Amino acid sequence: MKKRINVGVVGLGYWGPNLVRNLRSIPDCRVKTVCDLNEERLRHIRSLYPEVEGETDFQRMVNNPEIDAVVIATSVRFHYPMAKASLTAGKHTLIEKPMATSTAECEELIEIAQRKGLVLMVGHTFLYSAAVRKIKEIVDNRDIGDLRYISARRLNLGLFQKDINVAWDLAPHDISIILYVMQELPFSVNCRGGAHITRGVEDVTSMSLHFSKERSAIIHSSWHDPRKIREMTIVGSRRMIVYDDISAQEKIKIYDVRVERPPHYDSFAEFHYAYHYGDTYSPHIKQDEPLKTECGHYIECIRDGAVPLTSGTAGLEVVRILEASSESLKLNGGPIDLWPQPNNGYSASPFPGQSMSPLMARSGQTVAPFPVAASRGNGNGTHAPFAKNGGNGTSAPFAKNGNGKAAGRNGHAAKVTAAGR
Numbered sequence: 001m002k003k004r005i006n007v008g009v010v011g012l013g014y015w016g017p018n019l020v021r022n023l024r025s026i027p028d029c030r031v032k033t034v035c036d037l038n039e040e041r042l043r044h045i046r047s048l049y050p051e052v053e054g055e056t057d058f059q060r061m062v063n064n065p066e067i068d069a070v071v072i073a074t075s076v077r078f079h080y081p082m083a084k085a086s087l088t089a090g091k092h093t094l095i096e097k098p099m100a101t102s103t104a105e106c107e108e109l110i111e112i113a114q115r116k117g118l119v120l121m122v123g124h125t126f127l128y129s130a131a132v133r134k135i136k137e138i139v140d141n142r143d144i145g146d147l148r149y150i151s152a153r154r155l156n157l158g159l160f161q162k163d164i165n166v167a168w169d170l171a172p173h174d175i176s177i178i179l180y181v182m183q184e185l186p187f188s189v190n191c192r193g194g195a196h197i198t199r200g201v202e203d204v205t206s207m208s209l210h211f212s213k214e215r216s217a218i219i220h221s222s223w224h225d226p227r228k229i230r231e232m233t234i235v236g237s238r239r240m241i242v243y244d245d246i247s248a249q250e251k252i253k254i255y256d257v258r259v260e261r262p263p264h265y266d267s268f269a270e271f272h273y274a275y276h277y278g279d280t281y282s283p284h285i286k287q288d289e290p291l292k293t294e295c296g297h298y299i300e301c302i303r304d305g306a307v308p309l310t311s312g313t314a315g316l317e318v319v320r321i322l323e324a325s326s327e328s329l330k331l332n333g334g335p336i337d338l339w340p341q342p343n344n345g346y347s348a349s350p351f352p353g354q355s356m357s358p359l360m361a362r363s364g365q366t367v368a369p370f371p372v373a374a375s376r377g378n379g380n381g382t383h384a385p386f387a388k389n390g391g392n393g394t395s396a397p398f399a400k401n402g403n404g405k406a407a408g409r410n411g412h413a414a415k416v417t418a419a420g421r
């Protein structure tokens, strides 16, 4: 029998308990220790899982020789110091999104992981969802024609954060999905926003990413909206996809609609756009919990020594875009250059000495095989929605904050199915 991977999880606020619950369901994995400065949170988790050890000192947890891997689910400002301590102690490390507060921090973590031969993974949870993988399959099969643009809305009332703005909190999910579907890095970003509640912390932002061939993406993030909306529209030259992550039954709808310009016309009177309205189709999506797939993938990568789908480099790409969005906010929406277009042929990394993320890499890297089958709605792996008449289809960095209490919005009960913020 294979030795189980012993995992330590730090941060038992809102998200950490979901990670603990899912890691415990992976046969090869044992949650050995959970860590939080807040003893009440520790007591709560230990009341659910009495066999798990509780720890308040993160450094002591990573120094434990019995721990093989660490999962970090604390506030963003702790991600870098904790991940550095974990990797330095020789532990595989999974960091929640966003990976860190700057590209410099991400680059250092990637370098340490590479030098020590450790798995470094980032919790871009939505890339492990069957719906997103289905969208990728549809786009890759060119069922929607040429991909033109993507618009994303992630809105809610709260949860207000004090140390990061809403783009850093919510947009990592949309950015990671957009890069995954586009298979390209943007050459520039613009971002505008407003801070209505906490001075200097934007609670609503509108970000646009610009890609080659006139392709673009718009991301609207808000903590200041009456409704919870998690929606993405993927517009192609032939069809369009609407992805509604809140919908229980029809997360993805494919609209057979398009508009075309007349190929040639002699007079203005002859000029008519041609609108096509066809069927709407909703493929079956398997209802797996993305976080469980993510946790299983982490353990598999540790076992196989493979690069995760959401590697440190993928985390860095997202943080680079967030960093640029913050620069753009200061310029009231002015454009910030990112990766120059020639690099968007994906042959080389824009970061010296680093390979592109597995999402972008075309060759040369062993990317962990991913259970693609989980995303196949029609069971045979091919997707042709309109082929048939579809329809059913205590060390200093980890010290407590000023008032001696752990920063956190605690008291949230672990959800049965974790929904990413």
Ligand SMILES: NC(=O)c1ccc[n+]([C@@H]2O[C@H](COP(=O)([O-])OP(=O)(O)OC[C@H]3O[C@@H](n4cnc5c(N)ncnc54)[C@H](O)[C@@H]3O)[C@@H](O)[C@H]2O)c1
Pocket (backbone or CB within 6 Å): 010, 011, 012, 013, 014, 015, 016, 035, 036, 037, 038, 041, 056, 058, 072, 073, 074, 075, 076, 078, 096, 097, 098, 123, 124, 125, 169, 397, 398, 399, 400, 406, 407, 408, 409, 410, 419, 420, 421
């Ligand atoms: N992948 C997703 O879909 C998703 C969803 C929600 C949150 N997240 C991410 O998870 C992370 C945590 O978010 P949250 O909402 O759970 O935060 P939270 O504030 O609710 O919880 C953080 C916990 O970390 C603990 N903590 C802080 N410093 C500590 C230290 N030095 N040692 C030990 N414990 C410490 C706090 O006491 C608190 O219990 C964030 O990075 C967030 O972006 C990811």
